[in-house]
Amino acid sequence: MDVAEPLTEAGAAGLRAVTHAPRSTLVALDFDGTLAPIIDDPERAVVHPDAVAALAELGGLVGTIAVVTGRPARTAVRLGGFTDHAGLGSMVVLGQYGVERWDAATGAFDVPPEPAEVTAAGEELPALLESLGLGAARVEHKGRALGVHTRELEDPQQAFRTLLTPVQALADRHGLTLEPGRNVLEIRAPGTDKGDAVRRLVAETGATQVVFAGDDLGDLPAFEAVAALREDGLPGLLVASASHEEDALSDRADVVVDGPAGIAAWLRDLSARIRAAQAG
Ligand SMILES: [Mg+2]
Missing domain, CATH: 3.30.70.1020 (Trehalose-6-phosphate phosphatase related protein; domain 2)
Known part of the structure; x- marks a missing residue:
């Protein structure tokens, strides 16, 4: 499939920064509607098979892959099948909007008790x-x-x-x-949102550019955080997955793709661009 070019100038700058310095890039993604299709039974919302393969490929090229979701971290890791992929060895999953955490490197979950x-x-x-x-x-x-x-x-x-x-x-x-x-x-319980989570990940990893992909209103704080980071001079790239009923983010995105399959294709294309830049 054709993969859309970034639609905005800021997005194009973000993409150039990613291909120029992939090892200091943070790629953060929402789970439901972005990596996994929205289905009636949320317990069966497994990640699109192309998406996890594409993530693993990209994981071998960029600094950090992170999933930032409203779901409990354990559920996202189980439904994502993120444990068995060589390219995802340093992946981070932030659950409950950043309150819970799983690190692929240690396999450990950090899950605070219920308030x-x-x-x-x-x-x-x-x-x-x-x-x-x-x-x-x-x-x-x-x-x-x-x-x-x-x-x-x-x-x-x-x-x-x-x-x-x-x-x-x-x-x-x-x-x-x-x-x-x-x-x-x-x-x-009052706590954190995806914007806080993305800002913390950027600070922790020392990322010099950030990619965020999401699909609905819960992702808006993350979109706003990336927009604010861009204003402060840190390049960013915003991707909207726009297949399901809600299309809340397309106006604010640099790239709009068609659901988790579109995200998978876009991630693959990003890996190809990084490889091409490295070869050139
Ligand atoms: Mg979502």
Whole structure:
């Protein structure tokens, strides 16, 4: 497939910086919708097979490959199948928006315990749902967050509207943040976002340029962080994966590709450009 050239001048500068100094490049990517297709059962959202191969190839050429995701780090590593690839020996996976971490080099997970406020809110949830006649709503415990899913209920949107105010009140009582999504209400411990995570990775690795690829609103802070780094003189390249229902980032991206398959092709092309620059 044809791989799009960077659409902006800043993107072109970012790409030149990457091919000029790949070893000091950070390539950070979101997981769902970027490396893995969005599917109904999120427990089956494995990485696109071309994408993990392309990442492993690129991993042999650049300084650091990082996955930055809202999912728990363990889940992302399991679904990503990142453990068995020679090129991913120094990969980093940041889970829960940067609170959790896995380092391929050691195989170690750093997963802080669930905050007490989240535990307490989780204990109150079943009775609250029962009192609203929505005891059948599925509650997902994610460590630093709780998801109340209405997708499987008879009238998901009505249930969502019924839940909004009482779940907001529950979150407020425990000092948690409510984040409404599509047929899900997520209450989350305050913490970090993907922008913080990307800034920390840049500082830690000493990257002299950064690539970030994402697909939806949760990636916006990372896009903004890269844009701010560019203003400070650090070249960057922003890639949007725009296949699924949401197309939140295309306006701000240098390159727009078609979903995880498009990301895989783009990563391969990036490796080819780096090799060509090294040969030339
Ligand atoms: Mg995503």
